[in-house]
Amino acid sequence: MSTILDVAQQAGVSAMTVSRYFNQPERLAPATYERVRTAIEQLQYVPNAAARSLISGRTKTVALILTDITNPFYTTIVRGVEDIAQQHDYTLILGNTDEKLEKERCYIDIMISRRVDGVIIASAPGNNHYLQRVFRRGIPVVLIDRTVKDIDADVVRGDIYTGGKRLTEHLVNQGFQDIALIGGFTGVSSLEERQAGFRFAMEAAGLTPKVHPGRTDQLSGEEITERLWKEGKLPEAIVAANNHVAVGALVALRRLGLRVPEDIALATFDDIESAAAIYPFLTVAAQPAYDMGTQAMELLLDRMQGYAGPSRNRLLPTELIIRRSSIAPTVVAH
Amino acid sequence: MSTILDVAQQAGVSAMTVSRYFNQPERLAPATYERVRTAIEQLQYVPNAAARSLISGRTKTVALILTDITNPFYTTIVRGVEDIAQQHDYTLILGNTDEKLEKERCYIDIMISRRVDGVIIASAPGNNHYLQRVFRRGIPVVLIDRTVKDIDADVVRGDIYTGGKRLTEHLVNQGFQDIALIGGFTGVSSLEERQAGFRFAMEAAGLTPKVHPGRTDQLSGEEITERLWKEGKLPEAIVAANNHVAVGALVALRRLGLRVPEDIALATFDDIESAAAIYPFLTVAAQPAYDMGTQAMELLLDRMQGYAGPSRNRLLPTELIIRRSSIAPTVVAH
DNA sequence: TTGTATGCGTTATCAG
DNA sequence: CTGATAACGCATACAA
Numbered sequence: 001m002s003t004i005l006d007v008a009q010q011a012g013v014s015a016m017t018v019s020r021y022f023n024q025p026e027r028l029a030p031a032t033y034e035r036v037r038t039a040i041e042q043l044q045y046v047p048n049a050a051a052r053s054l055i056s057g058r059t060k061t062v063a064l065i066l067t068d069i070t071n072p073f074y075t076t077i078v079r080g081v082e083d084i085a086q087q088h089d090y091t092l093i094l095g096n097t098d099e100k101l102e103k104e105r106c107y108i109d110i111m112i113s114r115r116v117d118g119v120i121i122a123s124a125p126g127n128n129h130y131l132q133r134v135f136r137r138g139i140p141v142v143l144i145d146r147t148v149k150d151i152d153a154d155v156v157r158g159d160i161y162t163g164g165k166r167l168t169e170h171l172v173n174q175g176f177q178d179i180a181l182i183g184g185f186t187g188v189s190s191l192e193e194r195q196a197g198f199r200f201a202m203e204a205a206g207l208t209p210k211v212h213p214g215r216t217d218q219l220s221g222e223e224i225t226e227r228l229w230k231e232g233k234l235p236e237a238i239v240a241a242n243n244h245v246a247v248g249a250l251v252a253l254r255r256l257g258l259r260v261p262e263d264i265a266l267a268t269f270d271d272i273e274s275a276a277a278i279y280p281f282l283t284v285a286a287q288p289a290y291d292m293g294t295q296a297m298e299l300l301l302d303r304m305q306g307y308a309g310p311s312r313n314r315l316l317p318t319e320l321i322i323r324r325s326s327i328a329p330t331v332v333a334h
Numbered sequence: 335m336s337t338i339l340d341v342a343q344q345a346g347v348s349a350m351t352v353s354r355y356f357n358q359p360e361r362l363a364p365a366t367y368e369r370v371r372t373a374i375e376q377l378q379y380v381p382n383a384a385a386r387s388l389i390s391g392r393t394k395t396v397a398l399i400l401t402d403i404t405n406p407f408y409t410t411i412v413r414g415v416e417d418i419a420q421q422h423d424y425t426l427i428l429g430n431t432d433e434k435l436e437k438e439r440c441y442i443d444i445m446i447s448r449r450v451d452g453v454i455i456a457s458a459p460g461n462n463h464y465l466q467r468v469f470r471r472g473i474p475v476v477l478i479d480r481t482v483k484d485i486d487a488d489v490v491r492g493d494i495y496t497g498g499k500r501l502t503e504h505l506v507n508q509g510f511q512d513i514a515l516i517g518g519f520t521g522v523s524s525l526e527e528r529q530a531g532f533r534f535a536m537e538a539a540g541l542t543p544k545v546h547p548g549r550t551d552q553l554s555g556e557e558i559t560e561r562l563w564k565e566g567k568l569p570e571a572i573v574a575a576n577n578h579v580a581v582g583a584l585v586a587l588r589r590l591g592l593r594v595p596e597d598i599a600l601a602t603f604d605d606i607e608s609a610a611a612i613y614p615f616l617t618v619a620a621q622p623a624y625d626m627g628t629q630a631m632e633l634l635l636d637r638m639q640g641y642a643g644p645s646r647n648r649l650l651p652t653e654l655i656i657r658r659s660s661i662a663p664t665v666v667a668h
Numbered sequence: 669t670t671g672t673a674t675g676c677g678t679t680a681t682c683a684g
Numbered sequence: 685c686t687g688a689t690a691a692c693g694c695a696t697a698c699a700a
Binding site for chain 4: 669670671672673674675676677678679680681682683684
Binding site: 051053059070076095096103136244282 | 378383384385388393398403404406409412420425427429430437440446447448449467470471552577584606609611612613615616
């Protein structure tokens, strides 16, 4: 692999001249510029980013740590982050934590050792004090989707409190009274907020909110639904903590021979666009995932460019999309 | 940010001893080991990966260049790659090319400058000679999903030739005669193979294969379908080049007031699992995306660990999943 | 406009 | 078992 010295030799100049070719090309005489250019071409020289960042102290790299890249919600966030990152010549290092704090810790150390210029993270459930390590080093952090206790960083999230409230009000308006929120991790802000909105709407309607936490994956939706069924506690309507949980609930209900929405209604958060295009079925409070991604990256860019003001809180509106899964049979009859 | 020297000073040892703490801990006296350990703890020291790789010549980094991280097919591949990468302490750098060769070139240079230890790539359509740059440097490359002309690297792909053949045979068996393949980029192996399978099955049945290439996104599916409709050329059955195109076709057909499969049948490649769980509708030849990801990373690990044998070709079986979208009305009637 | 010396943080090599 | 020194590839500061 050729180095800057090889190029210098080939072009008959010093290494510095080659360096300037990349960093201050205007300061080179046209003739030398050309000589360097062809030498670079011939040797297929590409500067070593590691050596560069060792000096500059910057890596032009951003860590993107998510809990489930399989979920279209996060995928769309990735897309948003990537689009902005690329525009500004930042490269993305990806970390998938699978909702496991252990993996998150692992990635945090990796990102620190790689001296990423910034971190965008949807933190896994549990005690995330480990994130302080990043914070204390002065590495800019943007929390996405979930806030973290004791971490005062920029945050980008959907207004799922209002989303949960509206979703619940919608169900209540359909005449449902026995409604349960299922899935999602206890102690994670994104569930707490959904829950708070749900509780508020239920209590405002004089109803008793029931909450059955779990995880965020499809299997969790299946498990909880089946458990409730066994215990004879299936409600009239289910609010699933996220799209995967909703799919799980749906699968379990089908297995139990129950129809949605005829036998039991269902609504959730985070749209699955491709599924909706095929068959507009699930009622959702959709978060603007792509915008969440772009805004997170923009806030991070700000910080990386030196902004040191108070931490910002971007609360993006959710959109209530009413589809078949939540329509009460009686209402359908009308 | 503290360096190895700070730790050495704090522990009252030389930098080398600290270095050995990480690389050959067994060679340290228990007492010194402990002193170093606490010093590291106190200073929250984490080694600088850039400095390390400058010497070692390895970055423990793998580039994953894909064309559309929004597509669940690729997302699942990412997941597979990530799972294996993490097990072996490799970090992933992500590049989304949006099917644009220009972006792919850009990422190739970035990956070279970062001296990634290996590359897994689903190459964008067009003349990909640029990939030779990676190849010539001896950086191991694994092609995923798509082969590239003149590049003799390891390949992992789904057996979409057979998939396309079976899909077509299935449609033919339903009694359809006028069948068209829509979408996908001309010149990209993953379309060519789908097409070849389609052609083979059509001709074997004595039918005329019609092909209308385009892109791989949903909009392309919509555009082509609408164009065919305007031209009065809508077939009895559509084979979409991939899942997104199928969704686009579906959306367009709905807009045109046509029902699937009653008015026109539809089948495609690459399953959308969450959509299928909600509503098992689309007939697909599903590729084992997760396994494609894991196998690609495993082949790459092999290469990075020194394997230099002939290039390997992993052709994974596709699964024909027959659902509603492709069932002929007459057959339904029986 | 171009070149020289020096250092970024780490590890290989060789001594002790 | 531990330490001194040089070197990885590049860019900054200063000269020429």
